[in-house]
Amino acid sequence: xxxxxxxxxxxxxxxxxxxxxxxxxxxxxxxxxxxxxxxxxxxxxxxxxxxxxxxxxxxxxxxxxxxxxxxxxxxxxxxxxxxxxxxxxxxxxxxxxxxxxxxxxxxxxxxxxxxxxxxxxxxxxxxxxxxxxxxxxxxxxxxxxxxxxxxxxxxxxxxxxxxxxxxxxxxxxxxxxxxxxxxxxxxxxxxxxxxxxxxxxxxxxxxxxxxxxxxxxxxxxxxxxxxxxxxxxxxxxxxxxxxxxxxxxxxxxxxxxxxxxxxxxxxxxxxxxxxxxxxxxxxxxxxxxxxx
Numbered sequence: 001x002x003x004x005x006x007x008x009x010x011x012x013x014x015x016x017x018x019x020x021x022x023x024x025x026x027x028x029x030x031x032x033x034x035x036x037x038x039x040x041x042x043x044x045x046x047x048x049x050x051x052x053x054x055x056x057x058x059x060x061x062x063x064x065x066x067x068x069x070x071x072x073x074x075x076x077x078x079x080x081x082x083x084x085x086x087x088x089x090x091x092x093x094x095x096x097x098x099x100x101x102x103x104x105x106x107x108x109x110x111x112x113x114x115x116x117x118x119x120x121x122x123x124x125x126x127x128x129x130x131x132x133x134x135x136x137x138x139x140x141x142x143x144x145x146x147x148x149x150x151x152x153x154x155x156x157x158x159x160x161x162x163x164x165x166x167x168x169x170x171x172x173x174x175x176x177x178x179x180x181x182x183x184x185x186x187x188x189x190x191x192x193x194x195x196x197x198x199x200x201x202x203x204x205x206x207x208x209x210x211x212x213x214x215x216x217x218x219x220x221x222x223x224x225x226x227x228x229x230x231x232x233x234x235x236x237x238x239x240x241x242x243x244x245x246x247x248x249x250x251x252x253x254x255x256x257x258x259x260x261x262x263x264x265x266x267x268x269x270x271x272x273x274x275x276x277x278x279x280x281x282x283x284x285x286x287x288x289x290x291x292x
Contacts, residue, residue: 008035009035009037011086011089012048015046019093021044021093022039023041029045033050035048036048043095044093044095045076045094045095046091047091049090049091053088055083057199061201064201065077068119071119072115073112073116076094076194077095078094079093098189101190103188104184104187107230107233109186109193109213112194113209114233116178117175120175126176126202129200129204129208131254134258135154138258139151139260145264146260147274150277153281154253154260157253158257161250164249165246168205168247170205170207171207171236172236174203175206177205181208181210181212182212182213207247211244211248214227215248218286219252220290253280256276258292259276262292275287
């Protein structure tokens with residue numbers, strides 16, 4: 001079943017009743033790996049998981065939010081300690097943050113990642129940042145909607161990077177990472193930036209969190225001066241690391257496959273998938289990609 005706004009809203013409404021939450025006025029804020037809804041009647045935010053059976057990951061996200069909050073990392077706080085599951089989809093409830101004073105910029109990530117990267121091992125078991133693990137599933141979901149040669153290309157490319165990542169030598173001490181360190185996962189309040197969306201947290205190379213912005217400069221049009229400001233605030237430019245091209249290539253592979261799963265009935269997603277695959281085939285590292 002396609003996970004779109006109507007489907008996510010239906011799941012949310014089903015989840016609200018047993019949780020004792022009023023869904024009146026629910027408004028979609030974002031639709032990605034989760035559908036994120038504002039619940040103005042309750043001053044809450046709800047996250048509805050795209051994938052059925054992800055309750056354990058949602059429970060881990062709640063626990064990690066509590067840990068980071070206790071460790072002094074500014075982070076969004078859970079409004080309920082448990083996950084509500086409807087139709088197999090996890091729904092979590094969060095305190096609504098005050099209105100943002102401005103859009104988040106790359107430099108706003110720097111103090112958050114500095115604080116996170118200074119922490120020891122988390123009290124919650126964390127696995128590796130398996131960037132490429134979902135690729136086969138995403139490509140399988142696209143069968144019949146994209147060129148099989150493109151999915152075959154990405155599958156082969158994925159295996160190449162799985163091997164290459166295992167051989168990387170880090171420059172920074174490994175440990176807890178955010179896993180999806182982008183400005184979209186930061187909310188800037190009057191008191192400063194707050195970290196959002198902890199579902200991809202892992203124990204792995206800290207470089208994972210730094211490659212994302214460097215890639216965004218080339219692929220998503222983030223201004224070079226903004227990335228430079230982040231590097232200066234964090235204190236290191238990951239592009240100087242010999243392993244940069246490997247993590248960048250792995251993330252690009254995953255990002256192309258993620259778009260593929262949305263190609264069914266979505267011509268814009270199908271066109272974006274083709275754009276991404278063509279640029280990867282050609283080694284055109286500066287071709288602009290567009291977010292979904």
